[in-house]
Amino acid sequence: MGNILALVQKEVRGYFVSPIAYVLLVFFTLLFGWFYIASLNLMLQLSGGNFGMGGPQVVNVNEFMIRPLFGNTAVILLFLLPMLTMRSYAEEKRSGTIELLLTSPLSDFQIIMGKFLGALALYTLMLALTGIHIAMLFQYGEPEWGPILTGYLGLLLMGSSFISIGLAISSMTKNQIVAGVATFAVLLLFWIINWIGDASGSTAQSVLAYLSILEHFDDFSKGVIDTKHLTYYLSFIGLGLFLTAKSMDTARWNG
């Protein structure tokens, strides 16, 4: 455990001494803020549009503001999270420091967990910063707690899936740009995988719809924790970490 903690701290430190952490935090909060204002405007229009018929309507903040906002956040993450994981293995392989980790008394599991939890820590910080915006909604409105918390849980699970795939891809190359682009492409594919479903048969469509990574997020933002979606994300994370382990093993044999 102590070893994993040392690795996690090293990863987090690495993010903050390089510009990556700041770039991610700044642009994530900027984009989140932008979508926040956009959703806010949309909600105000919806409630203001009914002025003629007996004054402003009470609009459900969760349904008309927070849910679309979380949906948009998922898309921002699709673009930003590949940058979080692209250097984790690639840079160590390029600079040779991976040799230090692999010849120290560490198991592959410890190394993977160190990298995964390190990236997750920074991602959690990104999400935590959005809490300020949500807190303001509580100041001026009366949103429900439940869907917000499950929404964050969903974002956390989805982000972890992105991170695990990102780690797997980063562990396959020495070039962080390649890792970043490939991760983005794979995640994008998992987002749009159900778009071709319409023309194909119903079975294929439901399979593709099940694979789509954003499809499973919607229920979380509605306040529903469905084991089907939970299983999906946890399997996705497991698969990503498993592929990372396999890739480390392959790299070892091929030297």
Added chain:
Amino acid sequence: MVEVQHLTKRYGSFTAVDDLSFQVERGEILGFLGPNGAGKTTTMRILTGYQPASEGSARIGGFDVFEQPIEAKRRTGYLPETPPLYPEMTVFEYLHFVARINDVAPGNRTSQIGAAMERTNITDMTDRYCGKLSKGYRQRVGLAQALLHNPEVLILDEPTAGLDPRQIIETRRLITELAGDHTIILSTHILPEVSQTCQRVVIINRGKVVAVDSPDNLTARLQGSQSLYLKIDTNGVDPVPTLQGIPGVVNVSSADYREGLSGFQVELAPNSDVRREVARTVVTNGWGLLELRAQQMSLEDIFLQLTTEEEPEHEDVPQPGASSPAGYEKPTEERIDG
């Protein structure tokens, strides 16, 4: 302490290490010598658990590096060819991280880091970023990293590469000092390094062991192929035919010519010492004998001989005679670079 048995590593059809076996005793310094691409780094990477072998086994302190990697790695300190430094960490932070991943107890970390920094003479660099260090300091931080957790076995891949002459001498002294408590395997292609620091040498070429012995013994065992350097004043007479006539002399060639004096290289048959006969011949012919000395083969010559195919360009290398001494396999094609 370190046992390597029938180690083989293949990459596809290419065999990088071929049936390598050797042992290193506790407290010994073993030099791993070979031309570039001979398989030194691959062997070291297998020993440190970075790569698995295709066949054979390697044990460190009794622990198989493949079966019980964590135990084996605990007992090993490793300095790879390029020191594995994180540029964004200071020297102290880096060593602290290394101490943590090597399970150094929290109470001992500061003292062990201090000791390692003192031994490698980097105490004045404590708060420098690793990325800003000169090549020499990087190498020393790498060395500090390797010996930080007091491993029983130190594996150093070209520890003096890129250092200036003074640092090289310091590093060699450090390695010699460390030998008492640690078993050391170091690789190099710099020959004097081996004769100065190592008790035993493994010369490998194309992944195969060509010779294993102490530097002195290696030299001694090839004494059979000795040659003499002779400087005489013959007053213009060509002494070569006369000298060739001495039994035991294989060949005489002109070595240098300075201020009217000729120096000759006299090659002798294996295990024949004909210095007396040569001196007598010179004196009886009325020539002036100015210099006569036996030339020992340096480790460099032996290395070249063992790893190089005999070719005319290498006339300056003393040839061992028609048959190579027993116990040495003569490699076939490989030539060393540069």
